[in-house]
Amino acid sequence: MIDEAVQSLLGGFVTSVRSVAAVEAVWLHGSLALGDYQLGRSDLDVIAVVSSPAPAAVADVHRELISKDPLADKLHCSYMLTSQLAELSAPHPTFAQGRYFERPVTPVTRRELVIGNRTLHGPAPAELLPAVSDDELFAFIRRDLRDFWLPAAQKREPWYHDIWVDLGLLTTARAHVTLATGDLITKRAAFDVLPRLGAPADVVEDIRRRRYGPDEVKTGPWWRHTRAGLARRFVRTAIPALLS
Template identity: 30%
Template sequence: MSIELIPTEFLIRADILAPGLIEGLYLQGSAALGDYRPGISDIDFVAVTDEPASLDLVREIHGGMPRRPHFDGLYVTWADLRADPSGLPPGPAVHEGRVSSSRFERNLVTWHVLAQAGVPMRGPERPEVFTDWPALAASTRENMESYWRPWARRVRLSPAGLSSWAVAWGVLGVSRLRHTLVTERVTSKTEGGRYALRSYPGWERIIEEALRIRCGGEPRYRSPFRRRADLLAYLEFALDPSAPPDAALLH
C-alpha cells in the first residue's frame, strides 16, 4: 500500500464531513524522516485548522479510517505551530484509532520534524513552525534519564527483554537520541542505528541485530538470552553521559 493512500482517504472524508476544516496536512515521524517501514511503522500526521476542531467532529472523521497502519496524529491551528508547544493546552489527538483531548505529540520533537522534513499533503510546503534547539537538546537528555533508564531496568527483570521488539526499540531508540544530540537535528531509528554502528566499536553485533529486525536480514543471534544480555549491556553503555564519542552529551 502506498503511504499516500491513507492520508488521501483522510482528506476525502474530512472534506465531505467538514468542508474547509483541514487547511493543512503534514506527515511527520518515520514518513518524514525517510524511515517508513510497511507493516512496522505508523503514519504520523499533523492536521492544521484555522480554529480548534471539536472532538466530536474528529471522532466522526476518524471513525471510518482503516485500522492498519495506524494513522496517528494531532490537530493544531496555524497559530499553535508558531508557538512553543510546551505552553499549549491539550487538544484533539488520535492514537491507535482512539480520539481524545491530550498532549499527544504536542512537543518540540514534532515541531522540529515538521520544520526539518514535514511532508506536505495539503497547505504550504514549509509552514511557519516554532523551533528551539537548546530546549530540544535538554529534553532529549531528560528523556534518556526519565524514560530510557527506567525502561532498561524493567527490561532487565522482564521476559519482554527476550523479544525482538525490545531489541529494536531499545537499541535504535537510544542510538537515535544520541545521534540527534550530535547532529542537532531529529533523526530516524534506522539512521541512529547506522550512526551507532559506525561510532561504537565492539557493539556491532547487537546494533546489527536491531537494524536487522527493523530492516530485514539474517539473525545475528541464536540465543535470545545472549541477545538480551548484549541489549542490556549496550543500553548501560549508551545511556552513560560520558561514553565517547558524543561530546554533545557532556555540555
C-alpha cells in the same frame, strides 16, 4: 517517493478528516517525511492543524479507515489547534495505536516537520509552526533520555518486546547525533552510529533484519531473553555517557 497504496490512504484520510474538522493544514513527519518509510512496517505519522477543537468524530474517521484498509491501523495523527502551535507542552488530541488520547507534539517532531517539509493540505510547516531552537530541542532529548529511557532500562519485562529493543537502541543513537551536531537522522542512519557507541552487534543485526530484511523474522525464546539483557545493558550504559 510514497507508495501508491500509502498515497491513496493519505488522500482519503485528508478528504475524510476535512469533512468533520476545521482543518487548516495536514503535514507528514517521521519516516514518511525523512525518506525512511517501510511499507507495512513503519507508522504513518501525521499532524493536522485545526482552527477549532477537533471533534470526537475524527476518531470515527480513523476507525472507519481501519475497517476498510489494514494499513490505516498505522496512521497516527495529532490535531494541533492554531492557537496552541507555539506551546511546546500543550497536549493535543491524538489517534494512535487504536486509541484516542492527548499528548504534546515534541520538539523533535516539530523539527522533523520543517526539515521534511511534506504537506498534504494547506500551508507548509514553516509558514505556521514557530521554529524550535537548538536549546529547546536538546533539552527535550535530554529529558526523554533521563526521565523515560533510563528508568525504562531498569525494568526487565518491556525489553522482551521487539519495539522496546528497536526504539531503545535507535533512539539512543539518534539522540547521540542530535546532541553532538544538532542534526536529525533517520532510524536507518542510526545503524551506522550504533557500533561506535558499543551496541551489541548481534542485537543491531537483529533489529536491521526485522526492520529492513525481505522476510519476517521470528524471535525464539532463548534469543528474546538474551537480547533483552544485552539491550538493557547497552541503554543503561550509553545514556549516562550521553548525558554527561
